[in-house]
Amino acid sequence: MSRLEPGDVLARRYLLLDPLARGGMSVIWRAFDQSLHRMIAVKVLTASLHTDHGERVSVRSEARAAAKFIHPDSIEIYDYGETVTTSGGVAAYVVMPLLDGTPLAERIERGPLPWTEAAGIALRLARVLMAGHALGLIHRDVTAENVLLTAGGPKLLDYGIAAWAGDPDDDRGTPPYVAPERLRGAPTHPAVDVYALGVLLFTMFTGRTPYPETTWEEIEAARRTDPPPRPPGVPHAVATLCQRCLAHQPEERPTAAEIVAALTSALGTARLGQHVRRGLTVAGSAAVALSVLLWFQQTELKPPEKAAEPSPSATARLVESSPAAVTTVEEAVTGFRTVLEAKTPCGATDADVVLDLKQVLYDSVAPHGPSESKTDHLRRKLSDRLREGRLSPACLSELQARLDDIDSALQRD
Structure with missing residues (x-):
């Protein structure tokens, strides 16, 4: 033309x-x-x-x-x-x-992504593929160029060259992401999307595709007999998942649904680890505080020397320079709302879900709220939205952390 x-x-x-x-x-x-x-x-x-x-x-x-x-x-x-x-x-x-965003390919050009960020993007894309595969629709060109990072999260583009499962294959697609069986003329199958997602996941982790070939001629000439490469520097389970997606034989690759389950578990474990580390930090602080208290108790046994009283202005300066020791209920609630409305990680949450969670949050902290633990109902809501696929695991983890802050603040009041 x-x-x-x-x-x-x-x-x-x-x-x-x-x-x-x-x-x-x-x-x-x-x-x-x-x-x-x-x-x-x-x-x-x-x-x-x-x-x-x-x-x-x-x-x-x-x-x-x-x-x-x-x-x-x-x-x-x-x-x-x-x-x-x-x-x-x-x-x-x-x-x-017409969406406003940055192609994932441009983001990768700046260097590898943190593994949790890359896994979160892959999780969102796997959910799209899972829904498409359930209808028998195969994307056939899952690449970094076809993913747009928007304020609402990653969006998968170019379903315009999709095909139905079982259709004859053709030469459409991007060579580095093309599954080996496509070179043999195998009918279109969901496994070709899984392979491409594995290439994309490896590329996000490392900044490069798992194999150097970039043209149809080069990949047709390649003879791959060694096991697929594993991305370095990521958790074992995630590296294994990526390697399985790159399996030479389509029947050895996981389904999109299995990828969703595996990445959800990996991201949940990562968030749990953050909570544990946070708890250890708090425990460590408590141990230091106990040591200081014992030291004061010991020194009180000795007659204290006469010390000059601080001047009112000096006391005022000390008060002004001391950081806030606790988080108020209002601050904790604001933290929850801020996370819920942020582009990352909750940007893709439906507007009606956001509105519903805000209303439940208001009811939970209101003086006339339920007699049970104030945030129990809201926690159940979050779990329900996750099961429905209307809330991402990363968003859920952040919101649960903010609920912990709210509970702590309510207990102090």
């Missing part, structure tokens, strides 16, 4: 403004919908469909499949169309929301 330029209009409706990203098979444009007067993103396939009716039917089927899949961490498909270009070719395009 001919090269599109800013100012071109697709289907007498979508005004192309400027290209946002270019891939091997498509260009994503920032555009303006002249019918609905809103900013959008338009992905235009770079190959003409004019001479290949089978390809045209395939692209149209994939767009329809993607349009049926709606998930909060995936990009919705607004429209699909085919238009005749100035050179007489037929170009397919997919219209999507």
Whole structure:
């Protein structure tokens, strides 16, 4: 097809403004919908469909499949169309929301991510894949370029080249993320998404893909017989999970649901470790305080020397310079609300869930609140939202820590 330029209009409706990203098979444009007067993103396939009716039917089927899949961490498909270009070719395009965010690929260019951050992103993506796989929909191009880090959390892009499980495979996709069986022409299967997620997880951990090949020709020529690499510097369970995702044989890889369970457990264990370390710190502080108290008791046995009384101004300066020793209920409640409303880790929580949790929080700390432990009801709410998939494990852990602060403050009052 001919090269599109800013100012071109697709289907007498979508005004192309400027290209946002270019891939091997498509260009994503920032555009303006002249019918609905809103900013959008338009992905235009770079190959003409004019001479290949089978390809045209395939692209149209994939767009329809993607349009049926709606998930909060995936990009919705607004429209699909085919238009005749100035050179007489037929170009397919997919219209999507325009989101503000940073491609994960740009974040990785700055260096490896902390393992908990990388695992949290992978967990969100695995949930999207799990939902898609349950419908028989395979993404086929899970890459760092197709993940957008937004204020609401990571979003998986480009379901526009998705396929149904069992469909014949083709040469679409990004070579470093392509599963080995795709080179043998195996039918589309959920395991290809799991392999790509393993590549992405390894890349987030290390800043590089697990294998050096970057083109179709290179990966076809590669002969991999050694076990897949393990990412260094991460917990054993997480490294093992990543290695299993990269297994050469698709039947040896975990399912997306198993990845969700494993990462949820790993992140929960990490958060528990933080609580234990925090508890040890508190215990250590208590031991120091006990030692100081015993020292004072011993020194009180000796006649104290006469000391000058501090002046009122000196006492005032001491009071002003002393940090707050305790957290008030108001401060603890504010901490809970701050975490709940923050971009990380609770940014993807539904607005109705946020509103409900705020109301339960208000009822919990109100003077007329329940006679049971003030935060028990709210803790049950958090657990329910986690089971429903409407609250991330990382968000749950942070909110539970804030509830611990609230309980401590209530006990002091």
